[in-house]
Amino acid sequence: MERRFTEPLRERGVRITPQRAFIWQTLASSDGHFTAEELWERVREILPGLEISTVYRSLEALAGAGLVVESRVGEGPRVFEARSxxxxxxxxxxxxxxxxxxxxxxxxxxxxxxxxxxxxxxxxxxxxxxxxxxxxxxxxxx
Ligand SMILES: [Zn+2]
Ligand SMILES: [Zn+2]
Missing domain, CATH: 3.30.1490.190 (Ferric-uptake regulator, C-terminal dimerisarion domain)
Known part of the structure; x- marks a missing residue:
């Protein structure tokens, strides 16, 4: 894992786990919006066996630290992105x-x-x- 993806977590006091780091990397290296399911699909390629509940908990931790923002756009699913x-x-x-x-x-x-x-x-x-x-x-x- 590159430092540029672990450093923001460390700076914001987020305990670094591989799950959190890879979810953050996926969001931070794109300017797009992702559903939890989309993040799960991507990160599962790197971390097989990842549970979607872990994705939700990781997103909560990242959002709580102000690294990620969650949005609702109409009746679609919640989307997450690397904005504060x-x-x-x-x-x-x-x-x-x-x-x-x-x-x-x-x-x-x-x-x-x-x-x-x-x-x-x-x-x-x-x-x-x-x-x-x-x-x-x-x-x-x-
Ligand atoms: Zn269009
Ligand atoms: Zn947005």
Missing amino acids: APHPHLVCEECGNISHLDSAAGGRILEALEAETEGFRTRELHVFATGLCAECLASSEG
Whole structure:
């Protein structure tokens, strides 16, 4: 395991296990969004016998340390990625691709929502837009 994948865990006080390190490596070496099942499939190639419950517990530990953020995008499964804060998502209804606004625009949306929730303590905030991604839009018009 390369240090660049174990060092962030050590720095955040996450006990390093092979399971956690490989799950973090999978997330950190991609800018994509993964379900727990997808991570399980990938990490099982390296760690046969890995239980999906271990994947969930590892993700909780990584999320608790602020290394991973969990998002819900509609009725689909929860997705995980190597980011530290909740942010809005754009979800394509055609191909399922999940993308991001630029972070300044995302931050403004979240700030506006938080400004309106006085007297309410937000625990989780899931913001997403559904529609067609640029590629699917282009092929539907073609
Ligand atoms: Zn995201
Ligand atoms: Zn699409």
